[in-house]
Amino acid sequence: MTIQTSSVYHSRCTDIEIRNAFEWAGAILLEGPRGCGKTTTGLHHAVSSIRLDQSPDLAILAQEQPSIVLAGEKPRLIDEWQLAPALWNTARHSIDEYPHEAQFIFSGSATPATDATRHTGAGRFERLRMRTMSLSESGDSSGAVSLGALLEGVESIGAVSPATFKDLAYFAVRGGWPRLLGASEQAATGYNRAYCRSLAEVELPELLGVAATPERISRLLHTLSRNLGTAINIAKITREISADGRSVSESTIRGDLDALHRVFAYDPLPSWSADVRSRTRIRVAEAIHLADPALALATLGIGIDRLILQRQFFGFVFESMACRDLRAYAATRGGRLRRYRDSSELEVDFIIEYPGTWAAVEAKLGSTEIAKAEKNLLRLSNDRVDKTKMGAPAFLAIVTGTEAAYTLPSGVHVVPLATLTW
Incomplete structure (x- = not known):
């Protein structure tokens, strides 16, 4: 099986966000990694x-005479707008002139070097x-359990996942890139390896100039991949990259x-950042995730069979898949994801901050970890968070x-990733 192309549009969670945003905004800035489906x-x-990006002349024209490029039926998509940052202010003035019109969609795969959006x-x-696509967006989830229904207080759930353990490994190796829907493991691996090479050899050197060497960026990607889903600081990342004797500074890694x-x-x-009981200190380190966990697997040279054998690492990869999917689903209702870990080493993988409320989610690949995850969630809710x-x-x-979706006597829901939707 090879990489497929299709004229069929796959609905995205972002569709809901765009429709909601155009209720009040004159323009939308659509950002994300190259190849995730923004265009x-x-x-x-x-x-x-x-x-x-169709021609250098077009980008020059947009920078020098932005009003010409912005002219057209509305809403107008300006793809790879960061090539001409002058468009930002011109669009702002147009929105001020016609404040009740949905005018522009700016999409881009990079933040401009001089960030025009600070104005x-x-x-x-x-x-x-x-x-990248969640399992629901790619059609690999049954969608039997809605995150929105959980938010609205459904008391119990029940469903059966269509995905086997090997299916989940395939989804992880393939990733959520729209272009890879239906791709073989070989094709997906080739695509993801090429993506990582492009980051190391083209995209970051273009951003950083001579300061970025492909070898160092490749080592950084390798370190991030090995530590996927974990929280490590700059000092540890720097030590791991320097382990082969090549000295690199923390400031350089921060820049990378x-x-x-x-x-x-x-x-x-x-x-x-939440109100917790005063005896508890929250640890603030970020957890490492890439644009898609498939990039980590490609960087490390891990395919489906090897991933299945490496159960502990598969757990971290699965957590990263869940992070990707939950971020997309939660955003349809204004939610955003965070992580929780405190000085007593209580850790909960995901906190979903919704307008006016919150939820907590653990991601566990296998059934043997469900009891511990339930205990962590209840400890967070009952003993840590100041509910007043x-x-x-x-x-x-x-x-x-796992296979089955159900609700535990404690009220904690168990939801297979391949049954979840927004």
Whole structure:
């Protein structure tokens, strides 16, 4: 089986966000890693479009005479807009002139070197983050359990996952890239390896100049991949990269990570800033995640069979898959993900912050870890969070790689990842 292309549009969680945003915003800034589907989604919502990466002359024209490029039926998609940052202010002025019109969708795979978005877009632009496809978006989840239904307080759930353990390994190796739907393991591995080579040899050197060497960026990607889903600081990352005797400074690694951020290849999960009982100190280190866990597997040379044998590492990869999917599903209702770990070493993989409420989720690949995950969730809810300030959680759930969805007597939901949707 080879990489497939299709004219069929696959609905994305971002579709809901775009429709909601255009209720008040004059423009949308659609950001995300190269190849995640931004252009296709932007075109789905636009009436006219222009792609600035089609020719250098077009990008120059857009920078020097932005009003010409912005002219067209609205909403108008401006793809790879970061090649002409002058478009930002011109679009702002157009929105001020016609404040009740949905005018522009700016999409880009990198943040401009001189970040034009620092000039306020408040009340004009809504910034939306696209990621690679969740299992629901790719059609690999049954969608029998809705995150929205959990948020609304459904008391019990029941469903059976269509995905086997080997299916989950395939989904991890393939990744959520739209272009890889239906791809063989060999084709997917080749695509993801090429993606990582491009980051190391082309994209980051273009951003950082001579300061970025492909060898160092490759070592950084390798270190991030080996530590996927864990929280380690800059000092440890630097030590691991320098282990072969090549000296590298923490400031250099910070610059490299910032560049990976700018092309949306590095997607860490920040710590939850919440009201907890005073005796507890929250640890603030971010958890490592890439644009897609498939990039980590390609970097490490791990395919389906080897991933199945490496059960502990598969657990971290599964957690990263769950992080990707939950971020997409939660965003449809204004939610965002965080992580929790405190000084007593209580750790909960995901906190979903919704407007006015919150939820907690553990990600566990196998059934043997469900009891411990349930205990962690209940400890967080009952002993750690100050409910007089935060309120009770909307729900507690364990996302698993197991077969059955059900609700435990404690009220904690057990949800196979391949049954979940928004």
